[in-house]
Amino acid sequence: MHTTKVPAGIVSALGVTQIIGYGTLYYSFSILAPGMARDLGISLEGVFAVFSLSLFVGGLSAPFIGRRMDRIGAATVMTLGSALAALTLVLSAWSPSVPLFALAIVLMEVSSGMVQYQAAFATLVESEPRTAARSITYLTLIGGFASTIFWPIAATLTGYLTWREIYLVFAALNLLVCMPLHFWIRRDGRRGAGRGETRLRETVVGALAPQARRRGMVLVSLAFSLSGFTLAATLAHMVPMLRTIGLGGAAVAIGSLFGPAQVLSRLINMVFGKSLSPPGLAIVSAALMVAGAVILGVSGDWLPGAVAFAVCLGLGSGINSIAQGSLPLYLFGSEGYGAITGKMAAARLATGAAAPFAFAAAMNHVGTTLSLFAIAALSTLGILAFVAVAVAASVRRDGVA
Known part of the structure; x- marks a missing residue:
């Protein structure tokens, strides 16, 4: 073969x-x-x-x-x-x-x-x-x-x-x-x-049935936008936010863990993630970002909690970049891939552009902890959207098989 x-x-x-x-x-x-x-x-x-x-x-x-x-x-x-x-x-x-x-x-x-x-x-x-x-x-x-x-x-x-x-x-x-x-x-x-x-x-045929593509596009765009909002908001304010909750001089060192964790997640996926489908990859990515926000919200100025937050966020971000490329190919196929990913990028980037301002306003009005829980809730909605698309794709594949 x-x-x-x-x-x-x-x-x-x-x-x-x-x-x-x-x-x-x-x-x-x-x-x-x-x-x-x-x-x-x-x-x-x-x-x-x-x-x-x-x-x-x-x-x-x-x-x-x-x-x-x-x-x-x-x-x-x-x-x-x-x-x-x-x-x-x-x-x-x-x-x-x-x-x-x-x-x-x-x-x-x-x-x-x-x-x-x-x-x-x-x-x-x-x-x-x-x-x-x-x-x-x-x-x-x-x-x-x-x-x-x-x-x-x-x-x-x-x-x-x-x-x-x-x-x-x-x-x-x-x-x-x-x-x-x-x-x-x-x-x-x-x-x-x-x-x-x-x-x-050569072409790759998408896992979604033709009649499910529009709904799938909306759900995936929404999910990536919500995950992107969480990522953009926390990245823009990471070091000042960590200082505000009482971590002081350690904030920069903690924030610097994000980059290595991002690369590590891609390396792990390259070596061990071959059996994980793109929808599963997207779900894991969003779940890691939710976990990071919740851990920091609960742990406050506890140093191990802040470290876990930075690592989870980096791991989730690293996988998210892969999912942005592989999930549209898996769901919709290779025909018209540029136009499909362009539409998704529009929603994700526009939402991400507003995230730093929205998160700053939220922290000023309701505090850092509630703001972290709020973006965790948004990303949880993104997970549910990814799950819905994964189920639809699984039904199609089972039906074809």
Whole structure:
């Protein structure tokens, strides 16, 4: 029986571009934001408000980007996205006023949707649909090092360069490293088609029956949005929140556990998670985030409880990234994958953009403990939505069998 291999070259190339893409366009922003605020003469809160706006607009652009990926190819979109990312970084570095800076950051987030996980997952589905779920796991494991690599890089560079000069360096990385790699992936796919390979004609059939797809789309989008809200809210306020509940100087050390836990969960899934279906993966992911919020809410300033919170959140986040790519493929198949994931990303990113403000307001009005229980309840609703979809998919598969 023929076994399709994971396209190791494409996964490795995308791993490099995901580290650069997330590192330059997302993770470095928090390090460079104080310099931006001083240079532009606005508050730090104002800089982050611009970033939140850009996340919201990026979410709105996701369905359009997804449809373009289906039409012209995800690797082509990623190639164009690298050029746009470089252009927006240069525009940000040049911007002489706050309105132009805000426009550049918003456009940068649109370019992010063209080069980050949504597009990378679609590229893997186009390349080898039948091994895409495994490839997505490998890719997220590599991409998980983006913050580990680029937070120190950005922090070190601030000692030698201004934020504007750093953005010019980042623009060069996107233009000279990411764009050629994306172009190579695009050409590799076209060469395969020219050799008459059948991989581009292979498809994965979704587990949901056609009449259940609309309901499934609503439920999965809702579930990912609720989990994304919990993740965005807690990540944005993690260190200040831990300090507020009485953990003081340990807050930064506890928060730093999130990244390693995120990578660890992907490694565990890669080695031991082959028997767990994508719906099961999504349920475990959401359950870990609920557990983290509840543990912190109950334990308060108890150090082991805070450690367990950070680890659970990291484990859940790591698996969540895999589920975002593999669950739509499992439920809906490979046809129209870009458009489907684009719609889901729109709901998730728009909700996530509002989460930091909503959670801050909740903590100010009802306190940290009740706010944690509230987001745990929201994520529990997400678990129920994932379970409902898993049951529907199981019924279809049993019926087919």
